Amino acid sequence: MKRKTSIFITMILCFCLLWGSRTYVRAAQAPLTSLTFDMDYYYNTYPDLQTALGYDYNSLYQHYLNSGLAEGRSGSAEFNCLVYRNNYPDLQASFGNDYRAYCVHYENFGKAEGRSAAGDGMGLSASVSEAAPASTLIGSYATAYNANISRAVNISLAASRINQVVIQPGESFSFNQTILPRTAANGYVEANVIVNKSYVLGIGGGICQVSSTLYAAMLDAGLPATERHPHSLNVGYIPEGMDATISGNTLDLRFTNIFEEPIQIQAVADQGTLTISLYKL
Numbered sequence: 195m196k197r198k199t200s201i202f203i204t205m206i207l208c209f210c211l212l213w214g215s216r217t218y219v220r221a222a223q224a225p226l227t228s229l230t231f232d233m234d235y236y237y238n239t240y241p242d243l244q245t246a247l248g249y250d251y252n253s254l255y256q257h258y259l260n261s262g263l264a265e266g267r268s269g270s271a272e273f274n275c276l277v278y279r280n281n282y283p284d285l286q287a288s289f290g291n292d293y294r295a296y297c298v299h300y301e302n303f304g305k306a307e308g309r310s311a312a313g314d315g316m317g318l319s320a321s322v323s324e325a326a327p328a329s330t331l332i333g334s335y336a337t338a339y340n341a342n343i344s345r346a347v348n349i350s351l352a353a354s355r356i357n358q359v360v361i362q363p364g365e366s367f368s369f370n371q372t373i374l375p376r377t378a379a380n381g382y383v384e385a386n387v388i389v390n391k392s393y394v395l396g397i398g399g400g401i402c403q404v405s406s407t408l409y410a411a412m413l414d415a416g417l418p419a420t421e422r423h424p425h426s427l428n429v430g431y432i433p434e435g436m437d438a439t440i441s442g443n444t445l446d447l448r449f450t451n452i453f454e455e456p457i458q459i460q461a462v463a464d465q466g467t468l469t470i471s472l473y474k475l
Contacts, residue, residue, distance in 0.1 A: 226298070229305060230269045230275075231255060231258055232271070235270050236262070236268075237254060241383060259294060263293035263294070264293055265351065266350075272305075272312050273297070274313050275296050277310075278310075278311035281310060282309060329458065330473060330474045332417075332457075333411045333414035334411055335413075336407070337406070338466055339400070341465055344383050346463075347382075347400075348398050348401050349403055349463050351373075351382065352373045352400075353404050353461040353462065355374065356372050356461050357461040357462070360457070360475065361458075361459075363454055366451075369408065369448070370440060370446040376401065382398040401440055402429070402440055405439070405440050407432065407461075407468050407469075408438070409436060409437070409438035410470075411470045411471060411472050412449060412472065415472045417449055417457075417472065419447060420448045420450055421448040423445045424438075425437050425439045426439075455475055457472055458472070459471075460473065
């Protein structure tokens with residue numbers, strides 16, 4: 195009788211523990227509130243998502259969690275994850291690259307503490323934006339763009355995707371592979387592109403300004419390209435001979451790290467200025 199009672203009590207305890215852990219997991223994954231994700235704001239702010247995802251809460255919410263947070267998209271008028279992360283080193287130390295944790299912190303504590311999370315994070319890094327103290331700048335170049343037209347979205351997005359990339363000694367870098375295919379699903383929008391020596395609308399217009407600015411920084415660093423192609427027309431944002439066009443999977447900008455130290459790319463698109471710098475780590 196005692197043995198049966200002991201087994202019964204053990205089963206009850208196990209059930210309670212499992213139920214409690216299940217409740218905890220559910221609580222931890224509770225949906226974000228409108229403080230950090232406002233569907234109407236997210237939908238209306240990013241036209242590329244309107245085309246790719248439509249007015250569907252689940253699709254937009256999952257995009258925000260899986261891509262938007264790291265890309266620097268604002269989830270509401272008052273919250274941008276990368277702005278929040280980069281503003282507060284104490285949060286960086288606590289949460290690292292757990293972007294959802296920044297949302298939860300802002301909802302539960304940050305707003306009440308008066309912390310700022312508003313702004314455009316599209317040109318910010320998903321990692322700490324400053325180079326490590328031991329790094330050495332070896333090359334840099336800046337170009338200007340109009341921040342009020344659609345190609346600015348593509349410039350900011352492509353810059354964010356090469357930002358903080360580290361290339362080890364002897365390792366090769368591909369611009370095409372790093373910025374992902376130019377599709378609406380990957381966040382790119384329509385803007386002017388050069389096709390057969392003419393300007394036409396195409397998804398991803400503007401990314402060549404990022405590849406060209408990177409190439410100019412490579413020239414400044416004495417880092418030769420293993421693949422580079424000029425445009426069929428002169429472009430106004432960079433001197434002739436310093437441009438590097440990208441096209442589908444056929445034309446790419448590539449280089450190999452010829453140095454004994456790792457190289458880090460830093461790319462920031464901010465208020466009409468694109469700056470790309472190369473550092474030895």
